[in-house]
Amino acid sequence: MTDEVSPYPVRADLAAAHARAWDRLARAGTWLDGPHRGRVAAEARHAPGCALCARRKAALSPYELEGTHDGRGELPGNWIEMIHRIVTDPGRLTHAWYQRMLASGIADTEYVEIVSVIAHVTAIDTFARGLGNPVQPLPAPQPGGPSRYRPPEARQNEAWAPNIAWDEHGRNEADYFAGPPANIRRALTLVPDEARSFFDLVGHQYMPGPAMRDFGREYRAITHAQIELLAGRISAINQCVY
Amino acid sequence: MTQGAAVGDCGIPEGALLIDFAEAILGDNEARLARARAAIVSAMSSAALVDAAGVAGLFNAIDRVADATGTPLEEAKAADTASLREAIGIDEFDAVRARLE
Numbered sequence: 001m002t003d004e005v006s007p008y009p010v011r012a013d014l015a016a017a018h019a020r021a022w023d024r025l026a027r028a029g030t031w032l033d034g035p036h037r038g039r040v041a042a043e044a045r046h047a048p049g050c051a052l053c054a055r056r057k058a059a060l061s062p063y064e065l066e067g068t069h070d071g072r073g074e075l076p077g078n079w080i081e082m083i084h085r086i087v088t089d090p091g092r093l094t095h096a097w098y099q100r101m102l103a104s105g106i107a108d109t110e111y112v113e114i115v116s117v118i119a120h121v122t123a124i125d126t127f128a129r130g131l132g133n134p135v136q137p138l139p140a141p142q143p144g145g146p147s148r149y150r151p152p153e154a155r156q157n158e159a160w161a162p163n164i165a166w167d168e169h170g171r172n173e174a175d176y177f178a179g180p181p182a183n184i185r186r187a188l189t190l191v192p193d194e195a196r197s198f199f200d201l202v203g204h205q206y207m208p209g210p211a212m213r214d215f216g217r218e219y220r221a222i223t224h225a226q227i228e229l230l231a232g233r234i235s236a237i238n239q240c241v242y
Numbered sequence: 243m244t245q246g247a248a249v250g251d252c253g254i255p256e257g258a259l260l261i262d263f264a265e266a267i268l269g270d271n272e273a274r275l276a277r278a279r280a281a282i283v284s285a286m287s288s289a290a291l292v293d294a295a296g297v298a299g300l301f302n303a304i305d306r307v308a309d310a311t312g313t314p315l316e317e318a319k320a321a322d323t324a325s326l327r328e329a330i331g332i333d334e335f336d337a338v339r340a341r342l343e
C-alpha cells in the first residue's frame with residue numbers, strides 16, 4: 001500500500017507486510033471486532049491534537065491535570081484515556097495507571113489488543129511521515145466476531161500485562177516462540193495473533209530475528225550500527241528505557 | 243536533552259544525519275523533516291531513507307508496546323549495561339516514574 005504514493009521505492013517485502021497489517025486491522029481480532037479496531041486506530045491518529053494531552057505533556061506530572069480529552073466520540077471515555085496517553089506520553093505511563101484502566105472496565109485482553117492496534121498504526125504512519133507521504137486511509141471494517149482465544153499459558157509475570165513466559169508456551173504458540181528469548185516479544189502474547197502480526201512488521205521495518213545479531217552481513221541499506229543509533233535516538237526521545 | 247549537531251555522529255558514518263532524521267520525524271517542524279529526508283537521500287540513498295523511516299517508525303511503535311505493557315528489561319541486558327545506565331542517569335527514570343502519581 002505505502003509504495004503506491006511514495007517517490008522513494010519501497011521494498012516489496014515491506015509493502016507486503018504493510019498490506020497484511022492493514023488487512024488484519026480491518027478484520028475482527030481476538031477481542032475486538034473490525035469496527036472497534038478501526039475506531040481505536042482512528043482515535044490513535046486523532047490523539048496528537050488533543051488539548052488535554054498537550055497540557056499533560058507539558059506538566060511536571062501528567063497525573064496532576066484533570067479534564068476531558070478531545071475525542072472523536074466513538075469510544076468510551078476510558079478507552080480514549082488509554083489510547084491518548086499511550087500515543088502522546090508513553091514514557092510516563094505507570095503501573096498504577098495501568099491498574100486504573102483495568103479497574104475502569106477494560107479487560108486485560110482488550111487492553112493488549114488496543115495497545116497492538118495503536119502500535120501497528122504508529123509504525124506504519126510514522127514510516128509514511130518519514131518518506132513525506134500522507135497517511136493511508138484506514139481500511140473499511142469487515143464483518144465478523146472476535147475469536148476470544150486466551151492462551152491458557154498466559155499468566156502474570158514481571159510485566160504489567162499478563163503474557164506467556166518463553167519456556168511455558170503451548171502447542172498453539174510454538175510457531176511464535178522461536179529464536180532467542182526477548183521480553184519485548186512476550187509483551188503482546190496474551191493475544192497471540194497480535195504478537196504475531198506486530199512482529200511480522202518488526203521483521204520487515206527493522207530486521208528479522210536472526211539478522212539482528214548477524215553482524216557479518218548487512219541486510220538493509222543502512223548498517224547494523226546505523227540502525228541501532230537511529231533506534232536508540234527514537235527511544236531516547238520517547239523516554240523508553242526498555 | 244542534547245539535540246541535533248551537538249550530539250555528533252557517535253562515531254558512526256552518517257550518524258549525525260540519522261540522529262537529525264530521528265529528531266525531525268518525531269517533531270512537528272515539517273521543514274526540518276524535509277531537510278533531514280533530503281540529506282539522507284543525498285548522502286546515502288533513497289533505499290537508506292526507506293530503511294531509516296522503517297526503523298524510526300518501528301521503534302516509535304515498539305516503545306509504546308514496551309511502556310504500555312510494563313515490559314521489563316531482561317536481567318542479562320540490565321547487568322551488561324549497569325555501569326552505563328548508572329553513568330548516564332537512566333536508573334533515575336524508574337524512580338522518577340514512581341513519584342509521578
